[in-house]
Amino acid sequence: MVSSIGNSSVTVGNVHNRKKQMKMFRRFLAHAVVILFCGIFIVPFIWMLLTSFKTQQEIYANPPTIFPREFYWRNYVDVFTKIPYMRYVGNTLIISISAVIGQVLTSTMVAYSMSKIEWFGKKYFFPLIIGTMMIPYQVTMIPLYMIYKNLGFIGTYWPLILPNFFGSAYYIFLLRQFFMTIPTSLVESATIDGASDARIYLQIMMPLCKPAITTVAIFTFMGNWSDFMGPLLYLNKAEMYTISIGLQAFVQTHYIEWGLLLAASAIFTVPIIILFFMAQRYFIEGITITGIKG
Numbered sequence: 001m002v003s004s005i006g007n008s009s010v011t012v013g014n015v016h017n018r019k020k021q022m023k024m025f026r027r028f029l030a031h032a033v034v035i036l037f038c039g040i041f042i043v044p045f046i047w048m049l050l051t052s053f054k055t056q057q058e059i060y061a062n063p064p065t066i067f068p069r070e071f072y073w074r075n076y077v078d079v080f081t082k083i084p085y086m087r088y089v090g091n092t093l094i095i096s097i098s099a100v101i102g103q104v105l106t107s108t109m110v111a112y113s114m115s116k117i118e119w120f121g122k123k124y125f126f127p128l129i130i131g132t133m134m135i136p137y138q139v140t141m142i143p144l145y146m147i148y149k150n151l152g153f154i155g156t157y158w159p160l161i162l163p164n165f166f167g168s169a170y171y172i173f174l175l176r177q178f179f180m181t182i183p184t185s186l187v188e189s190a191t192i193d194g195a196s197d198a199r200i201y202l203q204i205m206m207p208l209c210k211p212a213i214t215t216v217a218i219f220t221f222m223g224n225w226s227d228f229m230g231p232l233l234y235l236n237k238a239e240m241y242t243i244s245i246g247l248q249a250f251v252q253t254h255y256i257e258w259g260l261l262l263a264a265s266a267i268f269t270v271p272i273i274i275l276f277f278m279a280q281r282y283f284i285e286g287i288t289i290t291g292i293k294g
Contacts, residue, residue, distance in 0.1 A: 045269070052076070052262040059258050075263035082257075085264060087239065088246040095160050095242060096224040102164030103171055103220045104213055110167050111175030112201050116187050126176075133169045137229075145233060159234040160227070164220065171216045178212035179205060214279050222272055243268050 047066075051059060052075055054068045079085050113119065114126050148159045182205065190200045206213070224230075231245040241249060247264055 048262050049266055052259060052266050054259055056257060056259055072259065075259040076267070078257075078260050079264045079267060082260065083246070083250055083264060084239075085243075085246075085267070088241055088243040091157075091240055092225055092242040092244075095157055095227075096221050098157075098161045099164040099224040100217045100220045102161065102166075103168060103216055106165055106167040107171040107216060108175055108206065108209070108213060109201070110172045111179055112205055114172065115176045115179035116182075116184065116200075116205070117197060129169050129172055133173075141233070148234065154234055155236045155240075156234075157240070160224070160230050164224075168220075171219070175209065175212050175216065178209055182208055211281075218275060218279055221275060225272060226268075 050067060053071045053073070054065075055072045058065060058069060058072075110129075114122060114129075144159070145154075148154055151158075153159050153162075186204060187200055190204055195203075226244060227242070228244040228248070231242045232248075235241060235245060238246075238249065243264075247261060247268075251261065
């Protein structure tokens with residue numbers, strides 16, 4: 001009897017150890033897969049960074065070298081002397097910051113009205129807004145161009161900034177889902193205390209939704225910072241070019257200096273990386289759609 005009990009306890013212990021080992025193995029495998037994919041995605045960036053420190057002769061060397069024989073810092077100096085890079089940066093910042101302000105203001109207002117305010121037709125308008133996400137940009141590109149041309153906006157920043165002040169279906173959906181996690185009792189209590197919808201929106205909803213708003217701001221900034229098609233369509237003056245279209249114009253009019261262009265691309269990427277790491281906590285919370293539980 002004692003022997004059978006001892007054997008059963010040993011068996012239970014072995015099963016527990018096996019489960020623990022399998023759990024550790026699955027965790028190790030998951031981390032290994034994530035590290036592998038991270039390595040695959042980061043290789044082009046590392047290659048760009050290393051190549052930006054090479055001379056033109058070393059870039060065309062055969063066989064190619066991974067690490068530069070000697071770090072050639074001149075490429076980073078030439079970025080600001082051979083290319084009007086700071087002008088391109090200023091133009092891009094004007095568009096990107098204006099777009100962030102427009103999206104945050106309008107998308108949050110629409111999302112708030114769709115989640116916490118009762119009004120006639122709300123259940124019909126929200127599916128229509130989501131349905132616009134199914135329309136490809138290529139379908140609306142020519143009609144939008146004709147509208148902006150008739151308004152006299154071609155050759156200005158208005159076609160790149162103005163659409164952001166009408167909201168985005170994806171950002172409205174993202175913010176609405178976040179707003180839905182906030183207890184309605186907070187809104188009802190504020191209404192009983194005499195707070196208007198504008199005050200509830202500014203003093204209650206906006207502070208509680210910082211993660212989602214930060215996510216929208218990051219996505220909007222990244223999209224406009226690296227946008228190529230929009231400036232290509234609407235900007236026709238070299239002094240108004242953004243970074244992406246400015247570098248493309250430089251390639252078309254000059255002998256391709258890959259070291260110089262890769263150095264410019266590395267500088268171009270830095271603000272996005274800094275922005276992500278500064279707002280990483282809010283960004284992750286916004287993506288996972290977490291909030292106050294009531």
